[in-house]
Amino acid sequence: MRFARFALPLLVAACTPDPSPKAQAPAPPPAAAPAPAKEEKVALDKEELKKRLTPQQYEVCVFKGTEKPFQNKFWNHHDAGKYHCVVCDAVLFDSKTKFDSGTGWPSFYDVLTKGNVKAEVDRSHGMVRTEVTCGKCGSHLGHLFEDGPPPTGRRYCINSASLEFRGTEEKK
Numbered sequence: 001m002r003f004a005r006f007a008l009p010l011l012v013a014a015c016t017p018d019p020s021p022k023a024q025a026p027a028p029p030p031a032a033a034p035a036p037a038k039e040e041k042v043a044l045d046k047e048e049l050k051k052r053l054t055p056q057q058y059e060v061c062v063f064k065g066t067e068k069p070f071q072n073k074f075w076n077h078h079d080a081g082k083y084h085c086v087v088c089d090a091v092l093f094d095s096k097t098k099f100d101s102g103t104g105w106p107s108f109y110d111v112l113t114k115g116n117v118k119a120e121v122d123r124s125h126g127m128v129r130t131e132v133t134c135g136k137c138g139s140h141l142g143h144l145f146e147d148g149p150p151p152t153g154r155r156y157c158i159n160s161a162s163l164e165f166r167g168t169e170e171k172k
């Protein structure tokens, strides 16, 4: 037998597409997004602020310090104009709502633009107070008390160091 019948089956890997329609894979559900940050805050760059602000302003705005009463820029300031955030320039208070509280700090019975001033509970120093911060940049401004004059009954007790004053033209 010289001839070995030798059939080599060629195994051809069939690569035919699967004719059965594939079930449409459902779109993956969107990943549960974390609660979106509503506030677009200007981040406080401490290094930059340290260069730009006076030590007093820096201490008050960044470390929630409190300046001395009757020894600050605006406690007895009566010009007409607007008070801005010294850090981000957001307009905060109007001189029309400034009143003499007798505390030695600039005091306002209302804010100029809602949202530009934020109030939240502050439990530091063994007291429960309402801290007032700039709604734009988070810079510390002062505290809010409910013993102010009408029509709001509020007293925003603000550090002069947190404020920048811009006078209106109609000066006497």
Ligand SMILES: [Zn+2]
Binding pocket: 085, 086, 087, 088, 089, 090, 134, 135, 136, 137, 138, 139
């Ligand atoms: Zn600000």
